[in-house]
Amino acid sequence: MLTFLQQLLNGLTIGSFYAFVALGYSLVYAILKLINFAHGDLFGLGAYIGYTVFVYAFGVVGTVLGLWGLLAAGFVAAALGTAAAGLIIERVAYRPIYPIGRLPAVVSALGMAIFLSNFIMAVWGPRYLAYQEHFIPTGFWQIGEFRIRVLQVLILLSSLVLLGILYLVVEKTTFGAAVRAVALDRETAALMGIDFLKVIRFAFAVGPALGAIAGVFVGMYYRQINFTMGWVYGLKAFTATILGGIGNIPGAMVGGVLLGLLEALTAGYISAAWKDVFVFAALMLMLIFRPTGLLGEKVAEKV
Amino acid sequence: MKWLRRWQGLLSQKPLRLAFLGLVISFLVSFPFWASRYWVDVGFYVGLYALLGLGLNIILGEVGLFNLGHAAFWAIGAYTTAILNVRFGIPTLALLPISAVVAAGCAWLVSSPIIHLRGDYLCIVTIALGEIVRLVLINNPGGLTGGPNGVVGIARPVFLGHVIRTPMDFYFLVWAVVILCAIGLRQLQRSRLGRAWNYIREDEIAAEAMGVDVRALKLLAFVVGAALAGLAGNIFAAKMRMVSPDSFTFMESCLMFCIVLLGGMGSIPGTILGAALVVLFPEIFRPVAQYRLLFFGLALAATMYFRPGGLWPRRRTAEILVGQTER
Numbered sequence: 001m002l003t004f005l006q007q008l009l010n011g012l013t014i015g016s017f018y019a020f021v022a023l024g025y026s027l028v029y030a031i032l033k034l035i036n037f038a039h040g041d042l043f044g045l046g047a048y049i050g051y052t053v054f055v056y057a058f059g060v061v062g063t064v065l066g067l068w069g070l071l072a073a074g075f076v077a078a079a080l081g082t083a084a085a086g087l088i089i090e091r092v093a094y095r096p097i098y099p100i101g102r103l104p105a106v107v108s109a110l111g112m113a114i115f116l117s118n119f120i121m122a123v124w125g126p127r128y129l130a131y132q133e134h135f136i137p138t139g140f141w142q143i144g145e146f147r148i149r150v151l152q153v154l155i156l157l158s159s160l161v162l163l164g165i166l167y168l169v170v171e172k173t174t175f176g177a178a179v180r181a182v183a184l185d186r187e188t189a190a191l192m193g194i195d196f197l198k199v200i201r202f203a204f205a206v207g208p209a210l211g212a213i214a215g216v217f218v219g220m221y222y223r224q225i226n227f228t229m230g231w232v233y234g235l236k237a238f239t240a241t242i243l244g245g246i247g248n249i250p251g252a253m254v255g256g257v258l259l260g261l262l263e264a265l266t267a268g269y270i271s272a273a274w275k276d277v278f279v280f281a282a283l284m285l286m287l288i289f290r291p292t293g294l295l296g297e298k299v300a301e302k303v
Numbered sequence: 304m305k306w307l308r309r310w311q312g313l314l315s316q317k318p319l320r321l322a323f324l325g326l327v328i329s330f331l332v333s334f335p336f337w338a339s340r341y342w343v344d345v346g347f348y349v350g351l352y353a354l355l356g357l358g359l360n361i362i363l364g365e366v367g368l369f370n371l372g373h374a375a376f377w378a379i380g381a382y383t384t385a386i387l388n389v390r391f392g393i394p395t396l397a398l399l400p401i402s403a404v405v406a407a408g409c410a411w412l413v414s415s416p417i418i419h420l421r422g423d424y425l426c427i428v429t430i431a432l433g434e435i436v437r438l439v440l441i442n443n444p445g446g447l448t449g450g451p452n453g454v455v456g457i458a459r460p461v462f463l464g465h466v467i468r469t470p471m472d473f474y475f476l477v478w479a480v481v482i483l484c485a486i487g488l489r490q491l492q493r494s495r496l497g498r499a500w501n502y503i504r505e506d507e508i509a510a511e512a513m514g515v516d517v518r519a520l521k522l523l524a525f526v527v528g529a530a531l532a533g534l535a536g537n538i539f540a541a542k543m544r545m546v547s548p549d550s551f552t553f554m555e556s557c558l559m560f561c562i563v564l565l566g567g568m569g570s571i572p573g574t575i576l577g578a579a580l581v582v583l584f585p586e587i588f589r590p591v592a593q594y595r596l597l598f599f600g601l602a603l604a605a606t607m608y609f610r611p612g613g614l615w616p617r618r619r620t621a622e623i624l625v626g627q628t629e630r
Contacts, residue, residue: 035423093604097611102422104607106369107564110557111607115600122594231553235430242427277438280431287428288416 002145007268008261013152013221015260016159020214021237022244022252023163024207030183030247031196031203032098037109038089039211040234041116042082044227046212047219048124050078054135070135078216079209085116086208087201095200113230120227128226131219155217159253162210167249175202183247236263239283245293254294311615331478335471343470345586347542350477351535353578356562357484357571358531363560364569365497366524367504369426372433373559376529378440378551380406380536385454385546386447396460396467399480399537406533407526414525418518421507433556440548453547460541473542480534485571492571500524501569565606567613576615 021043028036053074065073093112098105139150170176181189182199190196218233219225236259244255262282266275286293314320335343359373380402387393387401417428443450460467460476467476491497499520502510511517540546562581566573584602588595606614 029423033423035426096608097604100607100611103369103564103568104611106426107561108604108607110561111600111603113600114557114603115597118594118597118600122597235434235553238427239431242424246423273442274438277435277442280435280438283431284417284428284435287420287424291420291424 003268005146007264009148009152010268011261011264012257013155013260014263015240015257016155017214017218017221017233017256018237018240018259019159019163019253019256020210020217021233022241022256023166023249024211025238025241026244026247026249026252027203027207029241031179031186031200032094032105033102034094034098034105035109035238036094036207037106037234038093038112038116039207040232040237041113041120041230042086042089042208043211043215043218043233043237044120044225044230045085045116045215046078046082046208047215047225047229048120048129048227049081049212050074050216051124051129051131051219051225053077054131058135067135067137071137074135075213075216078212082212082215083205083209086204089116090200090204094204113234117227117230120230124227126227128224131223131225133223136220136223151217151220155221158213158217162213163249163253166206166210170249179203236279239279242283242293243286245295248295251293251295258294335474340470343474345582347470347474347477349575349579349582350474350481351539351542352558352562352582353481353575354477354484354535354538355532355559356566356574356578357481357488358528358535359559360528360563360566360569360571360574361488361500361531362524362528363563364567364574365492365500365504366521367568368521368524369422370429370525370528371426371553371556371560372429372431372436373528373532374551374553374555375429375433375436376406376410376532377536377539377555378436378546378548379409379529380533381540381546381550382440382448382454382536383533384537384540385457388457388540389454392458394461395458395537395541396462399460399534402537403530403533406536407530410525410529411522414522418521418525430553430556433551433553437548437551437553440551448548451548453545453549455545457540457544457546459544467541473538476541477538480538481575484531484534485575488571492569496520496523504569561603565603565613567616570613570615570617573613573615573617577613580614 021039024039024042025036028034028039054070057073058070089112093108094105097108137150137154141148141150168176170179178189178194179199179202181192181194182196186196189199214233215225215229218229237256240255240259241252242255243258244251244253259279263275263279266278270278314323334346338346355373355377358376359370362368362370362373383402383405384395384398387398388395393401413432417425417432420428440448440453441451448454462476465472467473499510499515502513502515503517503520507517539550543550558581562577563574564577565580566575566577584599585595588598591598610616
């Protein structure tokens with residue numbers, strides 16, 4: 001029972017990472033019908049920006065604002081920096097290409113993914129960097145044998161709050177209606193006077209910003225980051241997106257958490273070495289039997 | 304970029320095309336005799352990736368099925384060769400067709416349940432497939448695949464008593480296979496089958512309405528494409544004399560995908576050109592080794608901007624594809 005609870009908590013934590021990253025894929029896919037392969041590496045970029053702020057601002061910001069101020073500064077910087085990178089990539093590599101066709105856009109996205117991970121390697125070096133203990137909240141609560149880390153609570157809470165806010169923005173505001181309209185039909189939405197470039201910019205700013213937050217959390221949780229982390233998490237998060245149903249926000253959330261739980265429970269009970277095989281097999285089964293994902297709607301085929 | 308189109312126009316005239324073909328063949332044949340061993344090795348990799356690209360070109364280029372897991376079939380071919388040679392002592396060259404058949408069989412098995420998926424969904428399943436194959440190889444089921452270290456000690460292939468060992472030998476082996484495959488695929492493109500494949504790519508529903516067995520032909524594309532990857536796997540295993548899961552990552556599948564789209568979907572010379580670019584690019588940029596992949600990423604995006612139909616698109620479809628949004 002204890003192992004189960006502990007694995008459940010681990011699964012929820014990892015699931016939150018995936019949910020954060022999955023949202024970026026989902027938003028862009030909903031609007032452009034493009035798999036943004038560079039998204040995973042934007043997440044990696046976020047982790048590195050956060051690291052840089054923590055290391056170099058530790059002396060100044062850390063003494064003035066304390067640990068929590070430093071953490072906030074790191075998250076804000078990572079989110080802003082990565083959002084800027086997302087917007088630049090959209091402007092340079094996607095906007096000129098996506099009117100041409102879907103496949104050129106996919107290649108361009110792959111190109112950007114390769115570019116970004118190598119950019120990270122060129123700037124920060126190919127070795128693992130360690131998130132040091134003094135800028136990570138290390139406290140925990142102990143209930144009997146069961147241990148909850150402050151960091152885990154922080155991760156779970158922020159994923160709930162941020163994704164909740166995003167959900168409300170998309171579902172309840174006028175701008176959200178515009179986003180949904182563009183997702184349904186870009187041309188008609190444009191005819192109705194919706195500035196779809198604005199919607200696209202929203203997707204390419206918010207998605208990477210959330211990914212960056214996840215990146216910093218991953219750095220804190222596992223204590224180390226590497227320039228290849230974008231590929232690894234990107235692929236998993238993308239799987240989560242599909243599991244939940246691509247193009248909708250609660251779907252990305254559910255998919256992420258489900259994937260995290262699946263991973264933690266197979267690692268805990270079956271075999272850690274085979275957990276990824278189970279994850280991808282689950283993805284394949286899901287696509288064979290319910291191709292639109294758990295929360296996805298059936299889309300009629302246009303002839 | 305107009306010169307490229309004019310160049311293609313020139314090549315549509317038969318004497319000029321034959322002359323060009325002769326020039327290319329004589330370059331390919333003479334290359335290892337005047338180039339250094341290092342560059343002959345590079346030439347070998349161009350051939351290897353051309354073979355992989357030609358296989359994926361059938362699936363992605365001819366039929367339009369998004370396959371981002373082609374490295375899986377390559378891995379299956381390589382491991383078939385490695386295991387059968389090391390465990391059972393079957394000669395490596397004799398395993399060339401067997402690797403192709405095994406890869407094709409696996410492709411048929413795994414793609415049968417997923418072949419009804421379309422577009423991006425198929426793309427994702429193939430990514431998952433590629434990862435599953437790689438992870439299974441790492442996990443060493445039944446002690447067969449040797450885990451992360453792979454299988455070592457593959458015997459050198461022997462062709463009519465001549466041991467294939469130098470870079471030049473391998474260069475000729477791989478290019479012989481590439482040219483044979485290219486000729487075969489050229490014939491296939493012009494056959495009923497090739498036209499049916501292109502029909503599915505352009506409009507699947509219309510093709511089905513005209514009586515094309517879409518499911519069977521899509522499966523066939525996967526099978527033939529995987530068979531070529533199996534051949535490449537055999538040659539790769541023979542060259543390296545070892546196989547390990549590190550060689551068959553998602554990145555490799557991405558590179559193959561880029562090869563086909565850089566060259567031009569469904570274009571055989573384009574695919575070979577794409578393979579040459581993808582292999583040569585890092586070699587040429589070796590002086591700035593640390594940044595070469597950075598430039599490679601940018602170059603991919605730039606090529607798609609300037610030549611969305613690829614560098615050497617297939618003529619018949621070139622006029623239609625440029626500027627048209629696909630569904």
